Amino acid sequence: MNNNTPLDSFETALLAELRREVAEHPAPATAAVRVPHPRRRRLLAGGATVVAASVVAVFGLGAGGGSPAYAVDEYSAGDIVVTIHRLADAGGLEQALADRGIDADVSYDPDGHVGQYTVDNGDNGAPPPAPGSGPQAGTQTGGEPGDDSGPTVSGPNGSLDQTCGPVGVAPATLQHAGSDWVLTVPEGSLLLDRHVEIGTDSSGALSVRYAGDQPGSYCGVTTRGALPGTDSGYSGSTPGRS
Amino acid sequence: VRAEYDPLDRIAREPDALEAFYRDHVEAVQRFVARRVSDPHLAADLTADVFLAAVDSAGTYDPSRGPVRAWLYGVGRNAVAAEARRRARELRTVRRIEGRRLVDGAALARLEERLDAERASRRLHRAIAELPEDDRALLELVSLDGLSIADAARVLGVKPATARVRLHRSRARVTTRLLEMGGTQPPDRALPMEVCP
Numbered sequence: 467m468n469n470n471t472p473l474d475s476f477e478t479a480l481l482a483e484l485r486r487e488v489a490e491h492p493a494p495a496t497a498a499v500r501v502p503h504p505r506r507r508r509l510l511a512g513g514a515t516v517v518a519a520s521v522v523a524v525f526g527l528g529a530g531g532g533s534p535a536y537a538v539d540e541y542s543a544g545d546i547v548v549t550i551h552r553l554a555d556a557g558g559l560e561q562a563l564a565d566r567g568i569d570a571d572v573s574y575d576p577d578g579h580v581g582q583y584t585v586d587n588g589d590n591g592a593p594p595p596a597p598g599s600g601p602q603a604g605t606q607t608g609g610e611p612g613d614d615s616g617p618t619v620s621g622p623n624g625s626l627d628q629t630c631g632p633v634g635v636a637p638a639t640l641q642h643a644g645s646d647w648v649l650t651v652p653e654g655s656l657l658l659d660r661h662v663e664i665g666t667d668s669s670g671a672l673s674v675r676y677a678g679d680q681p682g683s684y685c686g687v688t689t690r691g692a693l694p695g696t697d698s699g700y701s702g703s704t705p706g707r708s
Numbered sequence: 709v710r711a712e713y714d715p716l717d718r719i720a721r722e723p724d725a726l727e728a729f730y731r732d733h734v735e736a737v738q739r740f741v742a743r744r745v746s747d748p749h750l751a752a753d754l755t756a757d758v759f760l761a762a763v764d765s766a767g768t769y770d771p772s773r774g775p776v777r778a779w780l781y782g783v784g785r786n787a788v789a790a791e792a793r794r795r796a797r798e799l800r801t802v803r804r805i806e807g808r809r810l811v812d813g814a815a816l817a818r819l820e821e822r823l824d825a826e827r828a829s830r831r832l833h834r835a836i837a838e839l840p841e842d843d844r845a846l847l848e849l850v851s852l853d854g855l856s857i858a859d860a861a862r863v864l865g866v867k868p869a870t871a872r873v874r875l876h877r878s879r880a881r882v883t884t885r886l887l888e889m890g891g892t893q894p895p896d897r898a899l900p901m902e903v904c905p
Contacts, residue, residue: 476752476807476815477734483805484730484759485723493720493767639768654793 538562544653553666563662568651570662640674649674709776716769716776719762730759733780738819740784742826743852744833748819750791752807757787760804778859781849835885836878843878846871 473481535554539547546566548559556572563570637656640649649664651657660676712728713719719726734755741754761783769779811819829852836847842864849860850871861871 471731471735473731473734474815474818476811476819479810480752480756480759480805480807481727481730481734483756483810484726484763487760487804488720488723488726488763492722493717493763652790654797 535559536562538566540566546651548649548651550647550649559664567658568662569660570664573663573665637676638674709771717767720764720766726763729762729776733777734759736777737780737784738822739826740781740853741788742819742822743829744788746823746830748816748823749808749811751819751823752811753803754788754791754807756803756805756807756810757791758784761787774859774862778849778855778863781853781855782863785845785848831889832882832886835882835889838885839878839881842866843874846874847878847882850875 535550535552536559537549537551538559539549546568548563550559553574556574560570560572563572638649638651640647657674657676663673663675665673709716710728710732713722713725716729719729737758738751738755741751741758745751745754758780762780765783769776773779833848833852836844836852839847845864846860846866849855849863850857855863857871857875858868861868864871866874
């Protein structure tokens with residue numbers, strides 16, 4: 467449809483509602499990520515009472531104190547939004563996630579090892595930049611230039627496999643927003659039922675992995691480095707297969 | 709991306725940019741929804757959901773990863789899947805914008821017309837539904853929604869070569885299933901014999 471096609475009454479009314487929504491709740495101009503407005507999705511249990519929109523937030527200060535290392539916000543619709551400001555206080559973040567039902571190991575090991583896996587990015591030990599140090603932060607992974615494949619996370623002998631469960635229903639999104647990383651775990655996400663590993667690799671890219679559908683497999687998402695705010699994708703691997 | 713809403717995150721801040729985006733895509737979104745659900749009131753709700761989700765996630769759109777339409781279909785799949793999960797849990801959703809409240813008699817007739825036109829596509833959607841989820845998502849976007857394989861692969865974060873392998877594998881299974889469901893051969897565009905990038 468182009469701009470000259472007349473709208474019917476439903477389309478016209480919906481357009482008016484959408485215009486009002488954007489006018490009343492505009493996204494900040496500088497934000498790369500728009501956190502869903504908590505009033506957007508309200509669930510009504512049994513049709514009796516509207517659950518009031520609310521946000522419960524936890525902040526971690528890290529060993530050195532000062533500014534918070536992370537924030538964990540839980541919206542009344544069930545979405546959990548983790549904002550990582552600095553790679554510090556991994557234990558505090560683990561606890562904050564556990565409090566919200568996410569069983570996670572968090573490790574900001576600068577040598578690139580997180581658990582038994584490493585992120586296969588073709589990088590050989592560049593020092594880890596701070597998150598948000600610019601468009602170069604994060605890691606471009608995948609195939610040949612122009613391939614624009616999704617990021618790949620590999621085990622010791624990693625090979626891609628379709629083990630990740632529903633692809634169309636993203637278990638989480640991981641985005642690089644300004645100087646922060648933002649992990650959004652939607653209501654009902656697989657991540658609430660799986661063991662999760664969160665960590666950095668040698669280039670400073672952040673990855674989030676969870677156990678795959680097949681024994682010994684895992685799936686994950688890692689930041690892509692092209693632009694702050696660039697979306698990320700999913701891939702799976704079965705370690706040790708050959 | 710059209711100049712009126714370039715960069716795309718303007719649709720989350722500027723009502724005029726949103727209107728231009730909406731007018732360009734409202735027919736495609738409604739057809740996308742009609743290929744998946746048969747109830748006109750649910751279709752109206754989901755149309756509103758898809759546009760709200762697009763506004764919420766407009767900042768994630770990266771032009772280097774494909775056209776706006778492909779990105780919007782990816783957003784749409786998530787919105788439709790979220791509704792299905794809520795219904796499975798028997799949770800009633802109170803929407804910020806209740807699409808069904810905006811439907812009057814004339815618009816209802818047009819919604820039903822669109823749903824009738826997509827009847828064959830919904831049959832294909834049901835056959836695809838029995839595939840593993842990752843194969844299903846790909847076949848939906850390519851065969852049902854008409855995305856190129858390259859664009860669908862970008863939406864799903866897989867390599868084009870991987871996508872071609874999955875499509876090839878899925879085709880025979882879905883053709884068999886459609887015949888079991890008592891139909892004739894699927895339309896040509898639904899299940900391409902030759903899978904090309």
